[in-house]
Amino acid sequence: xxxxxxxxxxxxxxxxxxxxxxxxxxxxxxxxxxxxxxxxxxxxxxxxxxxxxxxxxxxxxxxxxxxxxxxxxxxxxxxxxxxxxxxxxxxxxxxxxxxxxxxxxxxxxxxxxxxxxxxxxxxxxxxxxxxxxxxxxxxxxxxxxxxxxxxxxxxxxxxxxxxxxxxxxxxxxxxxxxxxxxxxxxxxxxxxxxxxxxxxxxxxxxxxxxxxxxxxxxxxxxxxxxxxxxxxxxxxxxxxxxxxxxxxxxxxxxxxxxxxxxxxxxxxxxxxxxxxxxxxxxxxxxxxxxxxxxxxxxxxxxxxxxxxxxxxxxxxx
Numbered sequence: 001x002x003x004x005x006x007x008x009x010x011x012x013x014x015x016x017x018x019x020x021x022x023x024x025x026x027x028x029x030x031x032x033x034x035x036x037x038x039x040x041x042x043x044x045x046x047x048x049x050x051x052x053x054x055x056x057x058x059x060x061x062x063x064x065x066x067x068x069x070x071x072x073x074x075x076x077x078x079x080x081x082x083x084x085x086x087x088x089x090x091x092x093x094x095x096x097x098x099x100x101x102x103x104x105x106x107x108x109x110x111x112x113x114x115x116x117x118x119x120x121x122x123x124x125x126x127x128x129x130x131x132x133x134x135x136x137x138x139x140x141x142x143x144x145x146x147x148x149x150x151x152x153x154x155x156x157x158x159x160x161x162x163x164x165x166x167x168x169x170x171x172x173x174x175x176x177x178x179x180x181x182x183x184x185x186x187x188x189x190x191x192x193x194x195x196x197x198x199x200x201x202x203x204x205x206x207x208x209x210x211x212x213x214x215x216x217x218x219x220x221x222x223x224x225x226x227x228x229x230x231x232x233x234x235x236x237x238x239x240x241x242x243x244x245x246x247x248x249x250x251x252x253x254x255x256x257x258x259x260x261x262x263x264x265x266x267x268x269x270x271x272x273x274x275x276x277x278x279x280x281x282x283x284x285x286x287x288x289x290x291x292x293x294x295x296x297x298x299x300x301x302x303x304x305x306x307x308x309x310x311x312x313x314x315x316x317x
Contacts, residue, residue: 003311005055005303017067017099019092022083026074027067027096030054035063036129036317037102038310039093041109041116042066043135046231048073048224052214052298056108056306061314065096065105069116071231079227081234085241090120097127106313110134110297111270112232115240115247118278121257122250129317130258131285132309134302135267135295136275138247140236146271148174151204154268158203165192179237182229191222194229204268206294214298251281258316259285260309264293264302286312 013029042049068075109117114133152159170177263275293301
């Protein structure tokens with residue numbers, strides 16, 4: 001393994017970018033303004049992201065563009081579901097690339113961000129210097145089936161917490177029962193299931209080696225959890241607004257692109273099986289299984305692997 005994270009740094013540019021009549025994105029740049037460009041794609045959908053992500057990248061070598069996706073965190077309108085699909089996000093990435101005068105860049109994404117990175121790479125392969133993807137998501141129905149049903153076998157207490165507010169009579173159609181509650185306008189209804197889903201996701205992420213420096217024990221405001229849960233359900237419940245299995249079926253478009261696939265072997269959120277399926281469809285990529293690592297990018301072995309991947313890319317592009 002290589003070094004740990006680079007020192008903390010602040011962005012050299014923070015701006016708002018209006019991408020259509022509805023959505024305005026929060027966008028940041030950090031590192032070397034003349035460096036090799038990287039676009040960072042956060043998870044979720046609808047999640048916040050940590051400023052620690054800037055530290056995966058050598059600030060003397062890389063120019064890192066990070067943004068809050070439509071409806072997420074500091075982008076506005078918060079939680080907006082209209083005109084919020086994967087094709088819209090791909091178009092936003094292209095808008096930013098053109099805005100910053102970038103011909104080609106490295107695309108870096110984890111969890112949901114891995115799916116978005118793959119979708120972007122398949123849509124615009126000539127714009128990709130390379131892809132680094134972690135905690136792989138390629139099959140949304142399988143992800144929901146695992147989280148809502150099969151994960152009970154490995155984390156029964158977390159599953160029981162998730163379904164606690166769903167009457168036994170509705171559990172035969174658990175997916176729809178949970179979705180109805182998430183979108184119920186009454187905070188007393190949606191608050192319980194959203195908090196439970198977020199808590200279950202935290203358990204399934206299964207951080208093996210947490211570091212106090214990266215742990216935030218403060219409770220996320222319900223508004224942000226509500227945004228994350230509803231955006232996630234909107235995307236995942238609709239095949240990520242892509243044709244079913246398209247990320248795997250179109251993986252041949254990625255074959256000429258240098259790629260690194262990173263997967264924690266103890267990840268119970270986006271399970272290793274999804275990463276293996278991507279590896280089978282994209283065998284040209286460097287496939288790296290990370291032992292004793294869960295889902296979080298800040299889990300020690302994952303973050304070491306991500307820094308190492310970006311060090312390796314110094315000689316690949």
